Amino acid sequence: MPIPLHAQEFSRNSDLFNQQIAAVLSHIKPPIFPKKEFKVQVKQGHSFQQAVNQTIEACHKTGGGRVTVSKGEYVCNGPIRMLSNVNLHLSEEAIIRFGTNPADYLPLVKVRWEGTVCYNYSPLVYANGQKNLAITGKGIFDGQADKFWFVWKKQPNGDDQEKAKTILRKMGETGVPESQRVFGEGYKLRPTLLEFYDCEGILLEGFTAQQSPFWTIHPVFSKNITIRNLTIHHGTTNDDGIDPDSCEDVLIENCDINTDDDPISIKAGRDQDAWSRKGSRNIVVRKCTLRSRIANGFCIGSEMSGGVENVWVDDCRIPTANLGLTLKANLDRGGFVRKLWVRNIMIDSCRQAAIRMQMDYHSYRGGNFPPDFDQITLENIQVHSARDYGWWLVGVPAKPIGFVQIRNIKFDYIGKGNKAEFVNLKTND
Template identity: 40%
Template sequence: MEELSRGRSRRVFLAGAVGGLLAAGVTGRAEAAAPGPAAPDAAAAAWARVPQIRRRIRPPRFPRRTFPITGHGAVGDGTTKCTDAFGQAIAACAAAGGGRVLVPAGTYLTGAIHLADNVELHLEAGATIKFSRDPADYLPVVYTRYEGIELMNYSPFIYAHDRTNVAITGAGVIDGQADATHWWDWSNDPPPTEGPDKQLLAAMAEQGVPVAERVFGEGHHLRPNLIQLYRCRNVLIEGVTVRDSPMWNIHPVLCTNVTIREVTVDSPRGPNNDGCDPESCVDVLIERCEFNTGDDCVAIKAGKNADGRRVNAPSTNVLVDSCVMRDGNGGVTIGSETTGGVSWVFAWDCTMSSERLERAIRIKTNPERGGHVRDLYFRDITVGQAADAVVEVALNYENKHTGLYFPDVGAIDIRRLRAERAPRAFNLIGNPGNPIRGVRVTNSVFGEMTDTDVITDVTGLELRNVWVNGRRV
């Protein structure tokens, strides 16, 4: 094991959950020269920001006018296509000055739904919006974002662009109807598949091709999101169940003042079926939601590579309160699209557990992404079991170790985390010459940890009153 000295990056592969930590000298203090995370009083000051952020996050309110889609020809038999009825009801609502577009009990087949200013799309109990499996129903193309890069592509299934006061509420179900032969198959080989289109889009962004000329859609295979609200202000998604998206389920982009409350995302089978991915958003509250996903449960993002640098918009002031995470690649995740920067993320009172939940807290980026990831605060997190590491900070995502844009990652504070069992407590991988700068874990218990922990290229790791396998480290 490489000797640890003051002011040097840690490059340690822990040989055992407890013994390795002790051998590494992680005994309750950081290296003196390391920048480290905030001191305890500074952490308390950081948490004092939460009430201020919450006061700014206010759900939109709507006039008491109701526009049932059945009044515009919608039939809830699950086979009659109701795209025009949704469009007409939304147009009538907007023309009247706003209100509620009502989806009564029944199953309504439709193509893309585009929201307007001051419109609340409300699903009664027993109502299901079932989206068509025909890609033509999501044309013409719209201004959207695919994995952190802007383009013109198939419309997200529920979409709003540059709108104020929009909501999706109720006790109903929003069903993307994706499966192994519809949409999800685009992620697989052999062709037709999204791989060549992803490479083409990335190349266009690197070359600075204007977004209006990055036209995909028909003849291409970049999957749309289920719900995407783009550059909107005053957003509410509450009560609904969403499932089986082509890829990411709920994706606010460049939005301000976002509330996502008591939503269930039940989409564990699909590739890239993230639960909720606020990207380049400011003032976001995700509370009392339940996630069962085929990828990250909550993933906070900020654009990717050249396009992320062009847009240069961070995600900041994101609150994750009292959520349940089951299946997924990560419970609360930051990245991998970090180029615009992510900061002031707070998560607390969350419960995470599944044999298919790979990690509880996950930060992922690489030297092509750049950006900053800092001021992350977690407390009172309960983890029943995880399939890999409880806490992972990996700056080599997609096995990329070198590049021109090293991310600045650090100031991560975790306290009162309790994990029952997992292969490892920590997987912390910095870059040589660009370490993770500061991780503090306080008053936390890691129960049955069975495999080798990894800590490499980290400065300022502090463990205070941390117990692993029944021993204090």
């Protein structure tokens, strides 16, 4: 069992950790908006979706400001389109419930769906190529997945989600041009709740997101992102909470997330489609509570083929999860995860393992592109109960996991002990 660090060594490590985080945070600047307010007012004969988008456009055209949704319940039959220099503010007791007719989320827009770029139904809240934008306030976005989307993906008449995923992944593998990767009608690729694609200067603060049809908060190819004080409730399946995907300079803090999939997952694209694109780097996650009924507390992957580096996770609690802290990939992925530092984590209960690094994650298609996991430090971790393993770190003979440090970790209960194969592991036991 690892023993506590000497006080002097702990102080040096803590100072270095804090210095590195400070360097990243110096590049993250939340957007600032003109002190002008535009209130969303639904005129007779108009829908809420028309009203909110028209108000956003008017605010944008006059140089920006705050677009306020007053308290009340609204049905939004179609996407909200965010534009530069706009802060969409959801007042307390404002609830926006998104409609459940897929045709309302046309025309198709460019997204990254499970790691592969394509054209699909619009996310429920969407921006592309915008700068200086925010969503704030204490209101609620409700994707109503429980009322429609989960069942819809399995309905007949068109390719179900699994068939569509296979088609899309083959397109990414073989380099089919993006303009030919057209999905939407006839397919069942569910939209994300909120996706900012190729944007810069993003603030997401204070609101609640629930019942997302698919991943909940999904910034893609974006940078300078602040996500704080969000509450995210679960949907039905594949409802990841926050997934920065090939993003740079990201702060996630003080969020309370409870999902049926991964509460936070750092991503960087899938397989060949991501190898020539940028990855994710300079990401700080701190003071979050992360619950999952079937998946991981905090993870990187499995879509990480563009590479993930320079990630710091600090002072988070995982009350319950299948796996606590996870790096996941398979031999199709390539890419890398390196320079990850995790500290001050409380894991109350996990079923399979408190810490897991694996290169045999599902959806393997027979490739031979082992990922590179290296320069990983995990320290000051308290685990109350790990039903199976404390840590389960398994590389492959052709590509062992690189340098991993585990320091100052305490388990109250482990069912099967620890497992380490094909890994350069250092512990202070």
